[in-house]
Amino acid sequence: MYLPIIVTVLGFWSVTGQASDFTINSIELNAVPSTILKNGDNLVLECVVKFAKSKDFVLNSTITFYKDDNKIHTTSTIEDRVSLTIPVVRVSHSGLYKCDVSVASRPKTSDNVEIKVTGLFPPHINVSKNEVNEGDDVIVRCEAPEERSTMLFKFYKIKNQTVDETKSKTTNDNYQEVKFNIKEGEQILLFKCDVYLVLIGETSPYSESKHVTVLAPFSTPRIEVLPSLNFTEGKNMSVTCSVQKSPKRLDDMKVTLQKDGHIINSSTTSTLSYFRVATVDDMGEYTCTVESERTSKSKRTKIDIAELFARPNLTLSSKKQYINEGDYISLKCSVAGLATNVSRSLAYKFILNGVKTFKREGGTFSLSATENYSGSYVCQVTVSNITKVSEPLHIQAYAPVKNLVLTYMSNNKTVVLGDTLELTCKCKSGTPPITYSLFQGNQTLGQKTMQGNMEARFLVNSSKSHDLGQYRCKATNRNTQHTGKYSNIVNVTIIIPISSVDLEIIPSSGNVEEGSELSLICRVKDGTLPINFKFYKMKGSEFLLYNVTEREKLYAVYELPTFSKQGDGTYICVASNGAHKEVRSNSKDARAVLATWKKGVIGTFITLIILAAIAICAYMHMDKKRKGEDITTEKNRSSKPDTAKNEKLALEIKAGSVENEYDHHLLKTAEETTGNNQQKHEAEHTEADVANPDAHQDTAENNVTMVEDAPEANNHP
Incomplete structure (x- = not known):
């Protein structure tokens, strides 16, 4: 399991250790037997590397061979000399060769060695068929099997020992095919090819020739x-x-x-x-x-x-540029070079539009021109079984224009301002081309020339109110250039649509006294009469109040003679005319207010109330003043009587003898004043009684004055 890891580590250690134990002194490439060879020779490339290394030290190196910088061979070795053998060289092996060595990522490259191979062999050629028919195709294949390079193949088609056609193609393959077409009259053909090596710049000899026999499917006619x-x-x-x-x-x-x-x-x-x-x-x-x-x-x-005789010539005797219907015309057919007696004895035929034939002796043909005799005429002459026809002569007889009708393309004779009027002019008879002109009064609005039996259609934009009026049409052709014919007159009414609607109310403030009259005036700025006016009241929804059509005025009036609270709301009017478009006005608000006489009654009542209040106030003031004077008189007599009087008033109040609140207030004020003054009087009297024997009397007068002023102070707002 761990063996690959151990080997890798040891290898890395070995290379690392080698890095300091060798040096690449030089590398060179040798070509054996020579750098210049003939096609087919043997070539050995030998790469020699010179190292400087420790004794018994083994180097593992990689040596690579290149041709024109393209890698062609790589090998790993411990030797300092490696050979690459090319047993049979071709011209395509020519080029620059080199080798390089790489040891422990330390490379070194030799110098380039140029190898030149000469003697390019002729290519091989084949054809798809050795025997072909005219019009067939022959596929020719040229091949250089031993070469490997970018090559230009040239193909040659040889007829009568002369190159008749060549084709060429460039490819990286060592073969190429082309197609040759066999043409009429070709019999024995030869095909051959050669090859040009583009990178080396050498051309091969011609290939051998291939014979192809051509068979004719039919002879030349x-x-x-x-x-x-x-x-x-x-x-x-x-x-x-x-x-x-x-x-x-x-x-x-x-x-x-x-x-x-x-x-x-x-x-x-x-x-x-x-x-x-x-x-x-x-x-x-x-x-x-x-x-x-x-x-x-x-x-x-x-x-x-x-030529036995010349082609006949057809002429027209009339010198007019245009022939009008009813003109007398004459056709003449003549043959140049014929004797007069022979010419008169010939049979002449005049043919109209290839259908109608008129036989005439002497070569002349006369007729009164009508539109039915318009067309292409030729004359035909026969001599000794030879029939010849003249060049065609076109004759057009122009019939005058008749029965011109102007039609307004609409269901009615009215049109809304801004719409387009479509008017059509057409003649029931007359030779085209016919020129139609449309007039409004004496003004020309347009002109059209129509070919064939076609009507002329005019579109008129009714952009102005004066576009209304009488329209008529005029038609002319070459027969009636200076006179022409006029159509019937078409009257068209232009309806001006309503532009704006304004609603006025009287009174203008919108406040209407109950029982008074409210007038609504609906006006339009512009529009064609008659105009229909509708008055509406809006209170939640619209209610039609009045509908009237005015035929002489641009306004309408609607009056509500007795206005009341039930008439409160918003009012509008709507106007329309023959343009069939309703235009709404601005809205106006109206509400009921009190009548003037009711306002007068209410004002008079209020005035009386105010006067009564003033009278009461004046009476109370005079009464207060009178009572104050009585009190003053009593004070002048004695302070005790005054006190007694106050006490008497108090008793009267208790007994219910005081008549009003004012007296009660006066009594209360007097009591307070009397008590205060009495205390003060007693103190002053004690101090100054001896010095001022009249002080008591003065004090009493002052107290009376204060009592008199007190009610006024309390009644002040």
């Missing part, structure tokens, strides 16, 4: 023309294509005959013929082509045909 390749028109002409098919090939083939690049006949048989009475139009280059799935062959020939 033949063209036979009768009566000849050069003759005068009017004769019967035949063109025949023929081909011989190989008995070894059963592939389907197709034969076509072309004239100036256009196929005029075709067949799947080996023979194809084309017959016709020749004209100069049949002159040109003819090509016969035979083709199968993979190959084709062709043959060309040119046929020249002399």
Whole structure:
């Protein structure tokens, strides 16, 4: 169990101990027999390491061989010399070689040694087939089996001892394949290749040649023309294509005959013929082509045909740029180079749109122009079985525009401001192109030119209130450029939608006296009449109060003649017109307040109460003053009577003889004052009785005055 651990420890100790017991003096690489070799020679690479070490000391070293810095061989040894043998060298072995040694993680590398191998062998070549058909493919394989390097393979296709086609490919493999297509007419081909070593820069000799025999599935076609390749028109002409098919090939083939690049006949048989009475139009280059799935062959020939007579020319006598319906026109057909008597004896045909035929002698054709006779005219002339047709002449008779109708594309004749009006103009008859113009009054709103029997549609944006009014349409064509026709008039009413609604109330404060009148005035800023007004009261929910339609005014009035508390709430109005959009006003609050006469009664009552209170207060004040004067008089007489009077009042109170609280208060005040003054009087009298015999009398007067002032002080707020 512990043996691997022991061995590892001992090994580590051995290497550690060796580190100080050796030195690598040098390392070199030798090539035997030489650094320059021929392809196929034997090569020995010898790596020699020179050490300095202790006597009998054994070194364990690792030696590695490299080619162009790529590792090719590694070995572990205790020797100081290691050999690497390459028994058969090839050109691809050329390069830079070196070796290195590593002992106890101490490396050392030799110098590079360049090895050069010459004499690259020719590559091997093979073909997939030795016998092929035209159109087939041949796969060619080139191989350098002994070489190992980046190689450029070149392939050569040789025809009639001349290189016809080359292909090349670069690869890291020692072989490559390419595909050659066998073309029409090729018979015996040679293929060969060579190899170029990219990194070494050496090219091999050519490989041996491979022969490939080409078989034709069919022959090149033949063209036979009768009566000849050069003759005068009017004769019967035949063109025949023929081909011989190989008995070894059963592939389907197709034969076509072309004239100036256009196929005029075709067949799947080996023979194809084309017959016709020749004209100069049949002159040109003819090509016969035979083709199968993979190959084709062709043959060309040119046929020249002399003209018997010239192509007819068709002209129009009228000099007008445009022909109006009802104009008289004349067509003339002529053939240049013909004698007059011959020209008159010919049969002329005038053909309209390839359908209608009019035969005329002398070559002229006259007619009154109508739209039905518009179209493409040609004239046809026949001489000696040769028929020739002129270039087409287009004649257009313009019928005037009629029955112009303007239509407003809506269910009604009203439109809301801002909407788009769609108006359509169309003529029931008239030769196009027709130009339609839309008018509002005398103002042109738009113009359109229509091809064919198409209507003109105009879109008008009703962005302004003055867009309402009368619309009409005008139509012109080349027959009626200066006059034109006008349509019916369409009246369109533009409805201005309601912009804003304002509610006013009278009185404006919203406070209405009970029994008085409340007026609601609903106004719109702008809008087309008639306008429908609705008045609502909102108290929890909306209640319709009044609904009216005004046809002459932009406002409506709703009156509540006798307003009461039941009328308290918020009021609004809603306005709408032909735009079918309701607009709500601002809201106004109204509440019932007391009537003026009720306020007057209440004010009068309050005034009387205030006057009564003032009178009572004045009476009480006068009564108090009177009683005070009586008390003063009594005090002047004697203080005792005053005291007696107070006592009398007290007795009256006890007996219930005092009439009011005021008297009771006056008595209480007088008693308090009398008691205090009496004590003071007694003291002063004792001290100053002798010195001031009149002091008693003065004191009594003062006491009376104080008693008189006391009630006023108590009654002060």
